[in-house]
Amino acid sequence: MSTLLEVQDVSRTFGATRAVDNVSFKVQPGELLGLIGPNGAGKSTLFNLVAGVMRPSGGQIRLDGADVTGWKSHEMARAGVARTFQIPKPYRQLSVIENVMISAFLRERSVTAARDLADATLTDLGLAPYRDRPASELTVGLLKRLEVARALAMRPKLVLFDEIMAGLTPTEVGAMTEIVAGLPARGVTVIWVEHVLYAIMKTATRMVVINRGHVIAEGAPAVVARDPLVVKAYLGEEMQLA
Numbered sequence: 001m002s003t004l005l006e007v008q009d010v011s012r013t014f015g016a017t018r019a020v021d022n023v024s025f026k027v028q029p030g031e032l033l034g035l036i037g038p039n040g041a042g043k044s045t046l047f048n049l050v051a052g053v054m055r056p057s058g059g060q061i062r063l064d065g066a067d068v069t070g071w072k073s074h075e076m077a078r079a080g081v082a083r084t085f086q087i088p089k090p091y092r093q094l095s096v097i098e099n100v101m102i103s104a105f106l107r108e109r110s111v112t113a114a115r116d117l118a119d120a121t122l123t124d125l126g127l128a129p130y131r132d133r134p135a136s137e138l139t140v141g142l143l144k145r146l147e148v149a150r151a152l153a154m155r156p157k158l159v160l161f162d163e164i165m166a167g168l169t170p171t172e173v174g175a176m177t178e179i180v181a182g183l184p185a186r187g188v189t190v191i192w193v194e195h196v197l198y199a200i201m202k203t204a205t206r207m208v209v210i211n212r213g214h215v216i217a218e219g220a221p222a223v224v225a226r227d228p229l230v231v232k233a234y235l236g237e238e239m240q241l242a
């Protein structure tokens with residue numbers, strides 16, 4: 001199978017800050033890649049670069065073998081890359097279904113087809129009971145789900161999840177973990193930034209760890225959890241994964 005995403009020697013500077021510094025990694029179709037690291041490590045910047053929100057200062061990004069470096073976010077969305085934001089940004093006055101339909105229109109032209117795709121996505125995410133509520137009435141946990149639904153209704157090949165577990169109760173984390181874990185089987189490859197480590201470490205098929213803009217470790221969750229560099233930079237102590 002050919003590589004889905006290749007990030008090669010990618011950098012992004014903000015003045016004197018090298019937020020992302022010569023980062024390289026590859027993602028294969030069907031992977032669930034966890035991206036972790038301390039606050040300020042460069043994770044969100046990396047997402048912004050892959051999603052076309054920002055241009056890299058250097059390096060190359062390839063999607064399905066094509067050079068997409070510097071593409072804008074709407075071009076990346078059309079090419080199959082969707083993302084969520086750390087702070088959900090729904091259209092608060094619109095209903096849940098309307099919010100998801102806006103994403104569905106990226107793939108569907110008719111209102112009926114967009115509504116069907118949005119309804120199917122809401123059902124998958126357990127949001128069907130809230131279909132006609134204004135987004136402004138949702139709890140934090142449901143807003144996070146809506147954020148995920150909006151990304152998935154774009155029918156992406158690759159989805160970038162940015163801290164979708166933040167603020168969720170343990171029960172909600174469990175339900176969201178199941179949703180994320182089921183995506184590769186449905187043809188959606190995932191890169192997931194998360195500080196809720198027990199959820200990401202048990203779900204990801206591979207981890208990339210960044211610190212100060214650099215990749216400091218890469219590999220299976222159980223291996224990364226014991227890596228001395230990762231322990232020192234981020235974990236504080238070794239993580240035991242069952």
Ligand SMILES: Nc1ncnc2c1ncn2[C@@H]1O[C@H](COP(=O)(O)OP(=O)(O)OP(=O)(O)O)[C@@H](O)[C@H]1O
Nearest residue numbers: 014017018019037038039040041042043044045046
């Ligand atoms: N728009 C910007 N302008 C200036 N500096 C920025 C900008 N965005 C990020 N930075 C800086 O780049 C570095 C990386 O930030 P980034 O938000 O990518 O880290 P992060 O790993 O996502 O952190 P967190 O886990 O807290 O979300 C930080 O030093 C940050 O202050």
